Amino acid sequence: MAYTVRAVDTSRPETQALLHHLQKVCLPGDIVFPTDQGYWWVVYHDGTTPVGFGGIVRSTRWYDCGYLCRAGIVSAHRGHGLQKRLIRVRINKARKLGWNWVVRSEEHTSELQSQSTI
Numbered sequence: 344m345a346y347t348v349r350a351v352d353t354s355r356p357e358t359q360a361l362l363h364h365l366q367k368v369c370l371p372g373d374i375v376f377p378t379d380q381g382y383w384w385v386v387y388h389d390g391t392t393p394v395g396f397g398g399i400v401r402s403t404r405w406y407d408c409g410y411l412c413r414a415g416i417v418s419a420h421r422g423h424g425l426q427k428r429l430i431r432v433r434i435n436k437a438r439k440l441g442w443n444w445v446v447r448s449e450e451h452t453s454e455l456q457s458q459s460t461i
Contacts, residue, residue, distance in 0.1 A: 344388060344389070344420075344423065345388070345389055345390070346386055346387065346388055346394070346420075346423060346425060346428075347386070347387050347390060348384050348385075348386050348387075348425075348428050348429065348432050349384060349385055349387060350382065350383070350384050350432075351383050351384060351385050353378050353379060353380075353381075353383050358378075358383075359378050359379065361385065361393060361396075362378040362383060362385070362396055362398075363375050363378065365385070365393060365395065365396045365415060365417075366396070366413065366415060368415075368417055369395065369396070369415025369416060369417055369418075370413075370415050376398070376412055376413040378398065380400050381398050381399055381400030381401070381412060382398065382399050382400075382433070382436050383396065383397070383398040384396065384397050384398070384429060384432055384433070386416065386420075386425050386428070386429065388420060394416060394417045394419075394420040394425075395414070395415060395416035395417060395420065395425050395426075395429065396413070396414065396415060396429075397411070397413070397414035397415075397429035397430075397432070397433055398411075398412045398413050398414070398433075399411055399412060399433040399436060399437060399445070400412050401440075401442070402444075402446065405444065407441065407442050407443045407444060408442055408443070408444040408445070408446060409433070409436075409437040409440070409442045409444070409445045409446070410445075410446055410447070410448070411430070411433055411445060411446070411447040414426060414429050414430075433445070
């Protein structure tokens with residue numbers, strides 16, 4: 344199985360719709376996180392089928408800190424290290440932006456998401 348992680352343009356309505364859809368599929372019952380700010384990526388299987396997503400936004404508390412706001416992988420595609428790839432790409436983006444810290448929260452996470460914490 345070939346997977347690619349691509350940055351997406353959230354100014355496009357169809358991209359926001361895709362990210363909202365993936366949130367609902369990957370994290371059923373969770374609150375849909377707004378995708379109109381920050382930086383977002385989509386994981387594609389075989390270059391065409393979206394199977395995951397991840398985002399990072401600037402912290403509202405610290406100027407040099409990014410917040411790993413949301414990520415998920417469709418259940419049929421879990422177990423391929425895709426969450427780790429999403430973490431890596433978001434940390435690399437934070438470095439390019441000059442941020443010194445990256446944080447995450449479990450405030451609105453599901454039981455499944457909490458169990459997969461690295």
